[in-house]
Amino acid sequence: MTDPAILEAAQAEADIRRWLERAVIGLNLCPFAKAVHVKGQIHYATYLDTHEGRLIDALLAEARALVALDAEVRDTTLLIAPHALTDFLDFNDFTERAERKLARAGFEGVLQLASFHPHFQFAGTEADDITNATNRAPYPTLHLLREDSMDRAVEAFPEAEAIFERNIETLEALGPAGWTALDVGPGSATS
Template sequence: MMPSMTIDADQAIADTRRWVDRAVIGLQLCPFAKAVQVRGQVHYAVHAGDDLDRLAARLLAEAEALRALPADVRDTTLLIVPDALHDFYDFHDFSGRCERLMRRAGHEGELQLASFHPRFQFAGTDEDDIGNFTNRSPHPVLHLLREASIDRAVDAFPNAADIFERNIDTLEALGEGGWAALDVGAGAGGRP
């Protein structure tokens, strides 16, 4: 486990918003993200510290808060974890634990959990494979999504199954230099 480092919550949110705007929306990695971002329906939350039990409890609390609000107020939540889970494999294991906790808490069929990490790596790929950058965020992020919103977005987007392949093509064309030019890493772009 890497030593804990404290990152200001405002900076972590600014980093993550910049990544969403420049990479996720700017490169159209997720064609569903722009509408909820523009309408202010994305909730950005930061979990400070490195206590994983508290983080799991926070995720469950964020899931309850998301379900308690109508989708037109809050459609999705990005829980940013700047002070913990810097090792991708630890993060991956923790994400699996969180999925199990969410099922036990009764969120199955209502919410899905997606994950993003600065060192994200798909199984069977090399660490520096450009395709991994589709899921690389400036800080570890646990993303809560409403299943009903996903279903509506998929119905509205023809060939939704092709998104992953298109994203790989986009990143291969962009290359590592193009990704670096987006300036979407932690602390990039200066203070908010």
């Protein structure tokens, strides 16, 4: 009999993969994601606890594991936390604390932290503004990126600074109904 925690972690990872493939790569929200996905250089880790202090510990452990490997083996890590920090404002505060912890642990200039949340909301936007979808994932997710890899990707990508504006245009053209049709919510990978 399979452990329920293993099944739950597998479902969370499948949901994040589906979101990555359909939204992030499918809509080209991040032009750098496809290459590392196709090469199998994304590591998925799932944190099933609710305790945010242990989530910081898990993030630091994932950061150490990421830098211990060559980028050709593991270029980036997605730490999925389906039960932790379900409130976006709490998650946003946590992300700031996590960035400080990573810096104190010696990862400043080595790793960047990006964040995704089902209720992500940019400052100055309404909760239902479609442009918030650029950072909306099925679960609270912390993304560790290698600074060197990001520098190389940005250098190779013409007009990298225009990505954000292009994403806004893409999402506004897609609209809320189009986003919903992508079917990238929790549990969608089983349908």
